[in-house]
Structures are given as C-alpha cells and as structure tokens.
Amino acid sequence: MSTGIQVDQAAVGATPYRRRLSIVVPLAFLCVAALLVMATLGSLLAPQDPTAQDLLSAAAAPGAGHLLGTDSLGRDILSRVLVGARPALIGPLAVAAGAVILAVLLGLLAGFNGGWIETLIVRIGDLMYALPGLLVLIVVAGLFGGGYWVAVVLMIILVSPAGMRLVRSAVLTQRNLPYIEAAQTLGVNKTRLMLRHILPNVVPTVVAMFLLDFVGGLVALSTLSFLGVGSPPGSADWGLMLAENRPLLDQNPWAAIAPALLLIIAAFSVTILGDWLHARLEKGRSARD
Structure with a gap:
C-alpha cells in the first residue's frame, strides 16, 4: 500500500510541472x-x-503612424526592431555553429586519441578558457574599430574550449565501452569510429552546447553593440538601439524596451528549447542503449 501511495504522490507532484512544461x-x-x-x-x-x-516626429510616443513610436531622429521603432532581427541573430548563430564545429573536432581528437594530442589540445583549451572573454572582446573590437565580424570570429575561438571539454568528457565515457572495443577488434579505423559510432552518442551534448553558445553569443554581441564597439553607429541592431534610446525613457520608453524585450525573449526561448531537446535526445539515446 505504501508503494501505491508514493506513486500517487509522485504523479500528483509531477502534474503541475508537466502542465507548466507543456505550456x-x-x-x-x-x-x-x-x-x-x-x-x-x-x-x-x-x-x-x-x-x-x-526630425519633426522625433521621440514620438506610440501612435497610428508609428505603432512603437520613433527614436530621437524620428526613425520608426517597429521597422527598426523588425529589420534588426537579422543582424541580432545571424552573429550568434555563426558563433554557435563555429564554436560547436571546432569543439566537436578538438573534443573527438582529444578524447579518443589521448596521449600528447590530448595534452596539447587540453592545455591550449585551458589557456583560452582562462582568458576574460568579454574583456578580450572589448579590447580587440576596440582596436579594430568596432568590427562586428571580428568579434564573431574571436568569440568562436574563446567559446569553443568550454565545448571541447564537454565533448571530450562525453567521448572519454564512450571510448572504453564494449562496442568500441569490438569495433577496434574488427579493424574499424579511428575516423570511422569517431564519426560513425562515437559522435552520434554525444549528439545530445552537442545540441545543448549549440543552443547555449547561441544564447551566449546573443548576449555578448549585444553587449558589444551596447558599448559602441559592435555594430556600426546608426545600424538597426538591438543592442545598439538599447544604448541609443536610453535617454528617451521618459518620452518614448518603447524605443528602448522593444529591443531589450526581444533580446530577453530570444535568450529565454532558446535556453528552454535547449533544455527540452537535450532531455528528449538523452531519453531517446538511453532507450536505444
């Protein structure tokens, strides 16, 4: 009877969580x-x-002609946040894709081969991981005159060591399992083992890493634009819009609230999807095992 009561309590306790998750x-x-x-x-x-x-409509409050009002130069805020979505999301997507590709390649090499290859990759990764990322981004972007894509490339290099650690850890777990030893006994080469046998088993980690790197890139690149060393002045970038429109909070607060709200929504939504996808993929992998 006690077991039945425990199951019922667990089911009752899980119901609100499942409802929240389903929403x-x-x-x-x-x-x-x-x-x-x-x-x-x-x-x-x-x-x-x-x-x-x-200029005659500068800093206008939301109205019929401008649903979100205008900025200090009379530019339509709604149009700017819509157009600004592309540069705001393309950069973080490039950061996530580049960092994941680099992290997977280095993590597979380090985790599967071991020896001096692993030592070299891990030591370089530790060195890069120890650097204050945002500070390095600000300094380098400032030296290059606020180059947006320079910051993207640099972020890929700075973000990938953390992903490399995760992939290497997952590969180390898989490397000594019986199916790998059996494949090695049959003479399967290392490249095929890494790409066809080990890599599919670390996909949940890679997917979660990609989405988290996207969120990190979104926040970092928006911060650079906010500080004036990211996107060029006048461009429709959410971080830059937030910085430019802060003085208008008492006249048209939506000029700053709209881009800030979109950044928050993007970060939270992608993080939630990352957690959900990781859980689903891990569940599916466990079921196959």
Whole structure:
C-alpha cells in the first residue's frame, strides 16, 4: 500500500510541472519561430524605411503612424526592431555553429586519441578558457574599430574550449565501452569510429552546447553593440538601439524596451528549447542503449 501511495504522490507532484512544461515549451517554439520570421522577412514586414529620418516626429510616443513610436531622429521603432532581427541573430548563430564545429573536432581528437594530442589540445583549451572573454572582446573590437565580424570570429575561438571539454568528457565515457572495443577488434579505423559510432552518442551534448553558445553569443554581441564597439553607429541592431534610446525613457520608453524585450525573449526561448531537446535526445539515446 505504501508503494501505491508514493506513486500517487509522485504523479500528483509531477502534474503541475508537466502542465507548466507543456505550456512553456510550445510558447518557446512560437517565440523562436516568430524570431526566425522576423530575421528572414523583417525588411518586408517593416511598415516604413528603418533608416528614414523625420526630425519633426522625433521621440514620438506610440501612435497610428508609428505603432512603437520613433527614436530621437524620428526613425520608426517597429521597422527598426523588425529589420534588426537579422543582424541580432545571424552573429550568434555563426558563433554557435563555429564554436560547436571546432569543439566537436578538438573534443573527438582529444578524447579518443589521448596521449600528447590530448595534452596539447587540453592545455591550449585551458589557456583560452582562462582568458576574460568579454574583456578580450572589448579590447580587440576596440582596436579594430568596432568590427562586428571580428568579434564573431574571436568569440568562436574563446567559446569553443568550454565545448571541447564537454565533448571530450562525453567521448572519454564512450571510448572504453564494449562496442568500441569490438569495433577496434574488427579493424574499424579511428575516423570511422569517431564519426560513425562515437559522435552520434554525444549528439545530445552537442545540441545543448549549440543552443547555449547561441544564447551566449546573443548576449555578448549585444553587449558589444551596447558599448559602441559592435555594430556600426546608426545600424538597426538591438543592442545598439538599447544604448541609443536610453535617454528617451521618459518620452518614448518603447524605443528602448522593444529591443531589450526581444533580446530577453530570444535568450529565454532558446535556453528552454535547449533544455527540452537535450532531455528528449538523452531519453531517446538511453532507450536505444
């Protein structure tokens, strides 16, 4: 009887969580889908030219002509946040893709081969991991005159060591399992073992790492733009818009709130999807094992 009561309590306790999860995950999917539409079709959806200035309508509150009002130069805020979705999301996507590719390659090499290869990769990774990433980004971006894509490349290099550690740890777990030893006995070469046998088993880690790197890239690149060393002045970038429109909080707060809110929604939505996908992939891998 005690077992039955425990099961019932667990089921009751899990019900609110499952309900919350069933609501939060679809909302995250909808938010990500909306952001992708904005990034793809933002220039077509924008009701006005995002660069057109109208000083007579500067810092106007939301109204019929400007649903989110205007900035200090009279530019339409709604049009600028729609067009700004592409540069705001493309950079973090490039950071995540580049960092994951580099981390997977180095993690597989280090974890599977061991020896001096592992020592060299791990020591270089430790050195890069010890650097204050944001400070290095600010300094280098400032030296290059605020180059956005310079910051993206540098972020890939700085972010990949953390991912390399995760992949290496997952590979070390798989390396000594019976199926790998059996494949080695049959004469399967190392490249095939790493790509066809080990890599599929670390996919959950890689997917979670990709989405988390995207969020990290989104926050870091927006911070650089906010500080004035990211996107060039005047461009429709969410971080830059937040910095430019802070003085307008008492006139048209939506000029700063809109880009800030979109950054928060993007970060939270992708993080939630990352957790959900990782759990689903891990569950599916455990079921196959």
